[in-house]
Amino acid sequence: MSFSIETIKEYSGRGFKCALFDFDGTISLIREGWQKVMIPYFCEVIEALGTNENKDGICEEVTEFVDRLTGKQTIFQCIALNEAVVRRGGEHVDPGEYKKEYLRRLETRIADRKNGLESGCLSPADLAVRGSVEFIKALRKAGIRCFLASGTDEEDVIYEASLIGVKDLFDGGIHGAKDALLDCSKEAVIKNMIEEQKLDPEELVTFGDGFVEIELTAKLGGYAVGVATNEKTGDGIDEKKRARLMSAGADMIIPHFEGTDAILKALHI
Structure with missing residues (x-):
């Protein structure tokens, strides 16, 4: 089992008020191999x-x-x-x-x-990214509001989040794709979050394994943590993901969330 944090840019803000999570590949492995x-x-x-x-x-x-x-x-x-x-x-x-x-x-x-x-033949832990549930709970305990935004259809995201036990952890809501919406849903969620929560961009931290959420967060001035999980093994870094996340502007790369205390320390939480 390996855990290491790669910091590309140290966080220098005043502290986080909100955290945005992607779902598939960041929290859930239900759709691994899509x-x-x-x-x-x-x-x-x-x-x-x-x-x-x-x-x-x-x-x-x-x-x-x-x-x-x-x-x-x-x-x-x-x-x-x-x-x-x-x-x-x-x-x-x-x-x-x-x-x-x-x-x-x-x-x-x-x-x-x-x-x-x-x-019940499978445990939620079998199909959740390592340490993700505990990490979200730690953020909530620290007073950070948590949001989930996914490119998967919203009804499916809510259902699959319930299967792995994270549905009720997102006090900022679960936001997925809607048939009638052709704008980028994650961009809308981030912009609405900044406006409604009256955030400075530096008060937002995003965790994701996709190009889109990392690039959006970096461009808006938030802190972007790339989750480069090797979905096949559940451990270590997927180098292809890492390269994609780096090119999107990730400030930090982690393999998963098992090192909760170390991640919190690195983020000054």
Whole structure:
């Protein structure tokens, strides 16, 4: 078991009042491996156009936009797929149809996990990022208001948060994707949080494994902690995630939350 904190920029603010968490890959491992569903499916759609392109090139293109849009609502990745299809002379398809098929395929991968949690055959700790529940509780105890924002559909986020025992920990609410909303939901949550809580940006700390929430927080002047969990093993750093989070502007990189006391100390909490 390994734990280390990589500090890129020391926190020098007056203290945090609010914390924003991503869900999938940051707190929950229920959807671990979703990329292995989305990327092959998207490649399959493009290859079916019969353009005779190199398969590796298609995979590289799809992987790039899937990674870049990780953290935004799933529909944005499906919009990017539709654009890639149309650019090649294929027919426009409602991105919502691509999303439905992706979610259908994903469900076959994760159904046993959810069923296991529902039945008690699996413990919430089996599918939560190490130390995450205890860490959120520690922030709450320190008087920091906690918010959850996810690119996954809101109804699913609330349900899956209940399965791993974190639903009631977010006194700032749980915010997920809504069908009618095509703006970046995380950007809206962050801006509303700053306005409604009357925050200086330096009073916000964000924890996430996606490019979007880290970049948004960094640009707004908050403190961005990249959670580079190796989802397969649950321990250590995923170097691909780390590189993505660094390029997004992360101020700190952690592998998970098991070192709660060390993280709190590093954040001056």
